[in-house]
Amino acid sequence: MSVTSENIISLNHVSKSYSGKKVLDDISFYVRKGEFVTLLGPSGCGKTTTLRLIAGFLSPDEGDILLDGKDISEIPPYRRPFNTVFQRYALFPHLDVYDNIAFGLKLQKLPSEEIDKRVRKVLKMVSMTDYEDRDVESLSGGQQQRVAIARALVNQPKILLLDEPLAALDLKMRKDMQIELKEMHRELGITFIYVTHDQEEALTLSDTIIVMNEGKIQQIGTPTDIYNEPKNSFVADFIGESNILNGKMIEDRKVEFVGHCFDCVDEGFGQNVDVDVVIRPEDIYIMNKLEGAQFSATVKSCTFKGVHYEMFVDTDKGYELMIQDYNAFEPGSTVGLLIRPSDIQVMKKERSCNSFEATVVDSTHVSFLSETFETEEQTRFPAGTKVLARVAFDKVDLTDHQEDGTIDGEVHFLLYKGDHYHLTVLTSEGEHIWVDTNDIWDKGDLVGVNIAKEDIHLCELQQ
8 A cells, every 4th residue: 555645644554452352454545635535334344443543532453544644643632633523413512503613713712703704614614604693402413413514624624534424314314414515525625534334325425435344444446436346245235236146257258147158348267267246236138028138037026216116036047136227017027138248247256165274173073163063084184183174155054043053153244146145144252154045034143053064074274
C-alpha cells in the first residue's frame, strides 16, 4: 500500500483484540484528501472499531495510523483534527440549537463575532436557520441529526467521522439526509469517513467503499467496482441481490454453471477449475420464446416491486434463479433465458473443502476443532503426528439440537447456491465449519455438528 501526499489517513497492518478475541485482523487502507469513504459490513465486522481507532478513542494493538504521513498514535482524540457524528447524537438537552453548535467554539475561546459567523454559516448549510433558539428535545430525529452534523462541521475539521448517523431515522428521512450529506461533502470538500451496514446507503454516498467482514477487509473499490466486480461470494451476496452459483471454468472465456456452458470474458483461471459464478438478477434476459435462448425455465413466482418485477424460476437442470425485469411473466409459464458474456462474473473459490489442522490420537482417532473424532483405521501416521483433516462440505451433518452433535455451533452465514445452501457454522470455540445442505436453516440457529468416520480424510500437513 503506497502512501502519497494525497493520502490524508493511512492504516498500516492494524490489529485490535478485545478479551483475547481479534476484532480487527491486519487491516490496511488509505483515504485520499476530500474523499467520501464508507466502511461497510454486517454488525460485528469491525467497522466501528476502525472508526474509533482513527478518532483516537481506542489504540491499536499492532500497526500504525498515519495522518498526512505522520503517526498519530500518541495524539489524544481532542487534539486530532477530526469530529465524530454518532448514531446517538449526544446533543446537550439544556442548550438550544445555537448553543449546541457553538459549544466547541466557546471552549476554544474564539471571539464571539467569529463564533456567530461560523454557527450561522453551518445552520444555513444544514437548512436549520430558523431553529437556532429551539430546544433540541423538541426537534424531530432528522433535525437533531442536522444539529449534530452542524456541531461537527463548525469546528472546520480536516476529517468528518460518521458512525451510522442515519440509522435511527425512518426510510424517507434517511434518503433525504443521504442527499443532503452528499451535497455537504461536495460543498465542503473535506474528507468524510462513514460507517454503515446499509448497502444502498454506501452505494449512494461513497467515492470508495471498504467492505469488511469478521475483522478483515474483503474488498476496496468504487461503488461500481464493488457491485459489478465482487471479489468473493461474501461481497457478492452482501452488496445487492445476486445469483451465486457453483461453476467450472472449462478454459479461458468459457464457463459451465446451471448445467450449461456459457461464453464469458474471464481468463487466467486455468482449465476445469471449480469457481463461483455471480449473475445479478437484472442481467438475466427473460423471454416468452425459446428461440434465441440459451436455456429454458419455468416461472415459480412473480412479484411487483415498484420499479420492476421480481421472479423466481426453476431452470431446465433444476436450479433456482432470481430474475428482475420490467415485464411480468406468469407463474407456471415456460420461458427462455439468456445471459451475455459480460454479465457473468467468475470468482476464485475461497476453499474447496473443510481443512482442519489435526493431531493423530491413535490409529482410529484424530483430534481437531477441540474434539476427538473416530476415523477409519489408518497406519500411515503415528500417534502425535500433526496432519490435515479434510472433510467435504456435503459430508458435515447438522442437527437442530446441540447436544446431539460432537460439536455445538451456530449458523453464522448462509448462501443459497441455486440448488443447495452453503452455510458457515461458528463453533463455540470460535472455529469455522462450512456445510453444503438442502435443509433450510436461519442465521443464528444453534446446531449440533457430526462428521462420520469414513468422511474424514487425513493427509500431510504442509509446513
